[in-house]
Amino acid sequence: ELALKTLGTDGLFLFSSLDTDGDMYISPEEFKPIAEKLTGSTPVASYEEEELPPDPSEETLTIEARFQPLLPETMTKSKDGFLGVSRLALSGLRNWTAAASPSAVFATRHFQPFLPPPGQELGEPWWIIPSELSVFTGYLSNNRFYPPPPKGKEVIIHRLLSMFHPRPFVKTRFAPQGAVACLTAISDFYYTVMFRIHAEFQLSEPPDFPFWFSPAQFTGHIILSKDATHVRDFRLFVPNHRSLNVDMEWLYGASESSNMEVDIGYIPQMELEATGPSVPSVILDEDGSMIDSHLPSGEPLQFVFEEIKWQQELSWEEAARRLEVAMYPFKKVSYLPFTEAFDRAKAENKLVHSILLWGALDDQSCHCSGRTLRETVLESSPILTLLNESFISTWSLVKELEELQNNQENSSHQKLAGLHLEKYSFPVEMMICLPNGTVVHHINANYFLDITSMKPEEIESNLFSFSSTFEDPSTATYMQFLKEGLRRGLPLLQP
Numbered sequence: 001e002l003a004l005k006t007l008g009t010d011g012l013f014l015f016s017s018l019d020t021d022g023d024m025y026i027s028p029e030e031f032k033p034i035a036e037k038l039t040g041s042t043p044v045a046s047y048e049e050e051e052l053p054p055d056p057s058e059e060t061l062t063i064e065a066r067f068q069p070l071l072p073e074t075m076t077k078s079k080d081g082f083l084g085v086s087r088l089a090l091s092g093l094r095n096w097t098a099a100a101s102p103s104a105v106f107a108t109r110h111f112q113p114f115l116p117p118p119g120q121e122l123g124e125p126w127w128i129i130p131s132e133l134s135v136f137t138g139y140l141s142n143n144r145f146y147p148p149p150p151k152g153k154e155v156i157i158h159r160l161l162s163m164f165h166p167r168p169f170v171k172t173r174f175a176p177q178g179a180v181a182c183l184t185a186i187s188d189f190y191y192t193v194m195f196r197i198h199a200e201f202q203l204s205e206p207p208d209f210p211f212w213f214s215p216a217q218f219t220g221h222i223i224l225s226k227d228a229t230h231v232r233d234f235r236l237f238v239p240n241h242r243s244l245n246v247d248m249e250w251l252y253g254a255s256e257s258s259n260m261e262v263d264i265g266y267i268p269q270m271e272l273e274a275t276g277p278s279v280p281s282v283i284l285d286e287d288g289s290m291i292d293s294h295l296p297s298g299e300p301l302q303f304v305f306e307e308i309k310w311q312q313e314l315s316w317e318e319a320a321r322r323l324e325v326a327m328y329p330f331k332k333v334s335y336l337p338f339t340e341a342f343d344r345a346k347a348e349n350k351l352v353h354s355i356l357l358w359g360a361l362d363d364q365s366c367h368c369s370g371r372t373l374r375e376t377v378l379e380s381s382p383i384l385t386l387l388n389e390s391f392i393s394t395w396s397l398v399k400e401l402e403e404l405q406n407n408q409e410n411s412s413h414q415k416l417a418g419l420h421l422e423k424y425s426f427p428v429e430m431m432i433c434l435p436n437g438t439v440v441h442h443i444n445a446n447y448f449l450d451i452t453s454m455k456p457e458e459i460e461s462n463l464f465s466f467s468s469t470f471e472d473p474s475t476a477t478y479m480q481f482l483k484e485g486l487r488r489g490l491p492l493l494q495p
Helices: 003-020 029-041 091-095 110-112 154-161 316-328 340-349 370-376 381-390 398-405 413-425 447-454 474-491
Strands: 059-068 103-107 124-127 178-186 190-198 200-202 210-214 218-223 233-238 244-251 260-265 269-274 353-356 391-395 428-434 438-445
Touching: 059 110, 059 233, 091 210, 103 110, 103 154, 103 340, 110 154, 110 218, 110 233, 124 154, 178 316, 190 233, 190 316, 244 316, 340 353, 340 398, 340 413, 353 398, 353 413, 353 474, 381 474, 391 398, 398 413, 413 428, 413 438, 428 447, 428 474, 438 447, 438 474, 447 474
Parallel strands: 353 391
Antiparallel strands: 059 103, 059 269, 124 178, 178 190, 190 218, 200 210, 210 244, 218 233, 233 269, 244 260, 353 428, 428 438
16 A cells, blocks of 8 residues: 555556565565666576587578568557557567577577477377466466576477567467477477467566567477487468457456456467578588588588488468367367358258357457356366267457358358357357357357356346356356257258
8 A cells, every 4th residue: 555655556567567475575686677778788598597508510591580570450459549459568579570580590409499209109198388377277477577587398489489579488378378389290210399489478568557568379390300409391370261260358457357448359470480490500521620611602501301201291271270178178079160060050951059259369268258158167077068968169350250150152151250250249159059140048158157156046137046956156157158059950950
């Protein structure tokens, strides 16, 4: 109370963002970020990893960053002047127009974290950076500006993402966080490893309020020798095949509980790629003498690499699906594209379980209601079983269904999209539909969360009463939602 009276709301917000240990004192180390901003000095990255001395025989890999900034016109709510969104609030986003480091050189040993654990099977996912969050452990604070020093296997991810922006957070505020990988090809001497990373960036610095930029995912692959002494290929990128692929959230007040504005948008390109295979730092002849890396003409020496003969291979699509299921166990249920789901439902004479989101990151809702629905409900075994047995499932973005509704070329698709949009309320709507698109039952995610946060004795409606079969009220309530959809919809299915 005294701090609030002395500093004011904004002052206390700035103070608490620097007071990382919460002891109500700013140590010199805690004040360092402000001092660096005021003096214009660039902080030296700190890594909790023992640096090995350079090895003259070690190979290095050159990686280039390709970056096209987010398209402002794709933001749904925050275009200039809309809803009072100020240019100051979006200044970090507007000023981020190029990669922080267009090119960087890495020693091959830094890529050892991408090596699979001993005995790892083809296509079997493993965690490079495990997720430490779940619905039971909550979310990390929004009120942060500077990433914690990366540890162990986080270091290479942090260094790579720092090529885009100087403040990457290797672990996102929300689950699932971290990085997961799987083997997609194996030869006598090489692995191909596909990976998926959930990370985000903080675009603001004090005294501005935090602005979080969260790409849907980073995915990519690396081809490296089994001892990580040689890297044949590397690529990391944000997928850009959907109409939206970035979530943005920023605080409008001076505390953790202040209003949080959210929006979504599209970034055309955010990519890292190796310029070629890794090459020796120093070239030695048979006698151990150093050889000039350039020919007398001045051109660099050209290296010839053997062709890799793969003994086992897995398709990119299958590997991506397995990584997705590792991140999201609820994906054990197949979620078909919107129109395909209704075609399948007609063929199998089943109801459609459909989730319609205002914004999504490939498969991540950008709202807490969507996250909680996913983490508490759709990953539970009883729900997975019922969905697999009795429904055809799909999820869609509002924007995509609006485009489908405006497409004059296919009237049946127009009708399906229109029936969905009629029942939609912000931010997430769950629906049970007939194969012809008629919605027989639906519930909004916010209402669902309100119901599941109430005590059983407070709920009057039998429709959403808790069942003693399940301990988790969220699972029980969603199960009741699905069963009610079956009760209403099954009699209406065509015989």
